[in-house]
Amino acid sequence: METIHIDIAGRNYPLSVPQSERSQVHAAADRVNEQVEKFRKQFEVEDRIDLLAMTALQFASKNKAENPKSNPDSADLNEHQKQRIQLLNKRLKQVLEA
Numbered sequence: 335m336e337t338i339h340i341d342i343a344g345r346n347y348p349l350s351v352p353q354s355e356r357s358q359v360h361a362a363a364d365r366v367n368e369q370v371e372k373f374r375k376q377f378e379v380e381d382r383i384d385l386l387a388m389t390a391l392q393f394a395s396k397n398k399a400e401n402p403k404s405n406p407d408s409a410d411l412n413e414h415q416k417q418r419i420q421l422l423n424k425r426l427k428q429v430l431e432a
Contacts, residue, residue: 343370343382347425369393383430
């Protein structure tokens, strides 16, 4: 595991990820930032929380449409993946409450 720093919507998040996933995580953050910026321009919204919520909904809707049998609570997730999801949820909650 290594610690990387990811910028999402202008905020920095340190994440511990396996080195093999580093480029995937950076690419995912880039996609999130691109979508946030599209929504900011399209809807003239400046509130970071609103933009992140809109982006999360967009990605979740797209993922569900592409993978209708996908379930994040699935037993297919290993313990490491569950812990990472919990950590990301905790950090997102902190951002939304800030």
